[in-house]
Amino acid sequence: MAEVKSNRVWLTAVITATVIAGAIYWFVHNDRSAPPQPLTAANKTNTEKPLETPLVAPKPHQPQPVAPQPAHPQPVAEPAPLNDSDTAARQALLSLSADGALAKWLVPDAVIRKWVAAVSAAADGNLVDKNRPFTHAPGHLKTTVLSVDEHGEKIYALTADNYQRYEQPIRALALVDNMRAIALYQFWYPRLSQAYGELGMHDKNFHQVLLQAIDQILAAPQPKQPIKLIRPSVYYKFADKKVEKMSGIDKLMIRIGPSNAARVKQKLGELKAGLGKIHPQ
Numbered sequence: 648m649a650e651v652k653s654n655r656v657w658l659t660a661v662i663t664a665t666v667i668a669g670a671i672y673w674f675v676h677n678d679r680s681a682p683p684q685p686l687t688a689a690n691k692t693n694t695e696k697p698l699e700t701p702l703v704a705p706k707p708h709q710p711q712p713v714a715p716q717p718a719h720p721q722p723v724a725e726p727a728p729l730n731d732s733d734t735a736a737r738q739a740l741l742s743l744s745a746d747g748a749l750a751k752w753l754v755p756d757a758v759i760r761k762w763v764a765a766v767s768a769a770a771d772g773n774l775v776d777k778n779r780p781f782t783h784a785p786g787h788l789k790t791t792v793l794s795v796d797e798h799g800e801k802i803y804a805l806t807a808d809n810y811q812r813y814e815q816p817i818r819a820l821a822l823v824d825n826m827r828a829i830a831l832y833q834f835w836y837p838r839l840s841q842a843y844g845e846l847g848m849h850d851k852n853f854h855q856v857l858l859q860a861i862d863q864i865l866a867a868p869q870p871k872q873p874i875k876l877i878r879p880s881v882y883y884k885f886a887d888k889k890v891e892k893m894s895g896i897d898k899l900m901i902r903i904g905p906s907n908a909a910r911v912k913q914k915l916g917e918l919k920a921g922l923g924k925i926h927p928q
Contacts (some may be wrong), residue, residue, distance in 0.1 A: 760844030
């Protein structure tokens, strides 16, 4: 504290001296540039004896340059332990969207384990029904009656309103910075790999599984519109039996609509191009 106070006093003195010196310079400069006044009785006494020492602005004290200190290398940060990683991992994911758009779609607990489980399932074309790492799209499946068959059974079709339910989360995905996403993936990879090992999978590493999951989504087909549905009970089913037998990933890509599916594929294609160039450890 004494050193800080001393520095402040020294700085104040320098500033004060500089201001005074400037004022003296300004006065002397203007006095010398003024036209000479004629000698009169009133001013003769003051001009008989010129100043022996001209006014010179005092030079402010110049501090001696301080030799630069060698920079100490900063320790490389490590991701938080898996069991204590929820807050940090979620914050890392939220940082991928500048407007915080991802906040409403990400769950706050078991973040890494849930994402690893979802990626592992997607690599086989499946969706996780429980412990999802993200929240559901708002609202319910929206359909319209397309026709009625000869047995009186209604044939439904997915509507544009249904596809709009997915626009917000897909927009948030589209705005993710690819470079930052890949950098965060590399940083957190030790914990992702650890969580994947807990699933008992040892034939592949998690990076291979992630790329396989992306390939599953990129290969998802898009049947012709309209997408026909039937409702034999509470839940809807695809009227086309071939579509109904498709994988969970394929059917999800159909439910979000062709425009949204194209945006997802474009984004994942960009990410895959970057992920294919790295070899995380």
